[in-house]
Amino acid sequence: MDKVFQLIDTIIDQEILISGILSNLRKKDAVEYQKVDVRPIIIKGGRVYQFSYHYPKKVIHENLEGAAAVNKLRELMEQYFRQGQLYTAEADYQILISKKGSAAVLKKPPTKEAQDLSHNRKKSYIIPENEPCPFMKRLGVMNEKGKVLANKYDKFRQINRFLEMVADIVPHLKNKGEPLQIVDFGCGKSYLTFALYHYLTAILDMKVNILGLDLKEDVVNHCNVIACDLGYEQLKFITGDIRQYTGKEKIHMVVSLHACDTATDAALIKALEWDAEVILSVPCCQHELLGQLHNEVMKPMEKHGIIKERLSSLVTDSVRANILEIMGYTTQILEFISMEHTAKNLLIRAVKGGRNTQEAVEEYINFKSFWKIEPYLEKVLGERLKERLVIKKGE
Numbered sequence: 001m002d003k004v005f006q007l008i009d010t011i012i013d014q015e016i017l018i019s020g021i022l023s024n025l026r027k028k029d030a031v032e033y034q035k036v037d038v039r040p041i042i043i044k045g046g047r048v049y050q051f052s053y054h055y056p057k058k059v060i061h062e063n064l065e066g067a068a069a070v071n072k073l074r075e076l077m078e079q080y081f082r083q084g085q086l087y088t089a090e091a092d093y094q095i096l097i098s099k100k101g102s103a104a105v106l107k108k109p110p111t112k113e114a115q116d117l118s119h120n121r122k123k124s125y126i127i128p129e130n131e132p133c134p135f136m137k138r139l140g141v142m143n144e145k146g147k148v149l150a151n152k153y154d155k156f157r158q159i160n161r162f163l164e165m166v167a168d169i170v171p172h173l174k175n176k177g178e179p180l181q182i183v184d185f186g187c188g189k190s191y192l193t194f195a196l197y198h199y200l201t202a203i204l205d206m207k208v209n210i211l212g213l214d215l216k217e218d219v220v221n222h223c224n225v226i227a228c229d230l231g232y233e234q235l236k237f238i239t240g241d242i243r244q245y246t247g248k249e250k251i252h253m254v255v256s257l258h259a260c261d262t263a264t265d266a267a268l269i270k271a272l273e274w275d276a277e278v279i280l281s282v283p284c285c286q287h288e289l290l291g292q293l294h295n296e297v298m299k300p301m302e303k304h305g306i307i308k309e310r311l312s313s314l315v316t317d318s319v320r321a322n323i324l325e326i327m328g329y330t331t332q333i334l335e336f337i338s339m340e341h342t343a344k345n346l347l348i349r350a351v352k353g354g355r356n357t358q359e360a361v362e363e364y365i366n367f368k369s370f371w372k373i374e375p376y377l378e379k380v381l382g383e384r385l386k387e388r389l390v391i392k393k394g395e
């Protein structure tokens with residue numbers, strides 16, 4: 001195997017690998033996956049190697065840096081596979097392992113062109129294009145070969161953008177080996193709910209229970225049929241109103257994407273009741289503060305309906321983010337890809353812990369008095385928020 005190891009070391013060390021495929025298992029039942037692809041990708045400015053393990057019904061990805069990728073390739077070739085194709089710009093290498101374990105490396109002229117990973121390369125999505133993905137196919141975003149349908153490209157990008165935002169918060173989830181409990185309020189047709197389930201289970205190999213809740217019974221029934229077709233046993237949908245939902249004792253993550261007006265606040269209140277570790281919320285059509293906003297200095301912005309409406313949305317989301325900070329969360333506002341081409345494309349991402357809540361209290365009190373507003377979220381939170389709205393001298 002020495003020449004195989006040497007080849008692997010060289011192509012990773014010199015960063016010349018374009019892609020690779022390992023196939024033909026030595027023992028058919030040694031591992032559950034049947035094939036492994038590998039390709040370099042750039043994540044956060046650094047080169048990693050994405051290994052895709054092809055199981056009968058799913059593909060699981062693992063990203064490894066150089067040395068770890070070398071070890072993984074060595075391990076896979078030494079223990080599991082008989083055949084490896086490694087493509088570089090200089091040559092195609094074929095590795096063949098005999099039944100007795102002796103290895104041959106054949107070198108052939110290159111058939112693939114190197115790509116500039118940092119500049120010209122197509123964006124590498126969490127759910128890549130041209131790779132079959134059962135839920136994307138079932139929802140009509142991709143065909144069976146993984147090609148994204150032309151009229152679903154926005155949806156494809158939105159799904160991947162959402163998953164990027166999820167990827168950043170996964171390390172903050174403290175489910176301690178228990179299945180991760182997630183609720184998606186106002187899930188609607190649930191493209192993103194299915195994506196979340198796929199990402200956490202098939203890509204990250206986590207145990208989850210996801211519940212989607214929506215007012216619309218027909219949509220809920222339809223989503224349950226799809227979940228059943230896909231064999232997503234821990235993904236359920238129920239009909240109901242967020243405000244009345246009392247079903248779960250502990251939720252680690254609350255999702256609420258484009259839930260209308262104060263339905264977003266209802267979702268945030270539930271998340272606070274559960275003390276959820278992570279909240280992902282994309283508010284929608286916020287009319288709540290529209291009639292309340294007033295400050296003489298802001299008159300030039302208040303007198304134009306369209307500007308006032310946008311202003312009101314921004315003030316509403318700022319209030320929500322600030323209240324979450326007061327309640328002990330670190331919040332970020334990120335740009336989400338909206339399906340409707342509206343200005344309502346902000347995602348509030350809140351992760352438990354880490355914020356100076358006293359600073360947030362002062363900001364909130366000043367902001368409220370500037371705008372002369374009584375936010376709905378404050379009213380509904382009542383005493384829970386009020387007891388924190390105290391500026392402590394000397395802190």
Ligand SMILES: C[S@@+](CC[C@H](N)C(=O)[O-])C[C@H]1O[C@@H](n2cnc3c(N)ncnc32)[C@H](O)[C@@H]1O
Binds near residue numbers: 188240
């Ligand atoms: C614009 S859709 C968004 C669907 C999905 N979350 C998405 O982002 O693609 C909003 C959904 O929220 C649901 N909804 C609104 N108010 C609700 C409430 N109080 N309780 C439950 N669902 C609600 C609606 O029925 C609708 O399906």
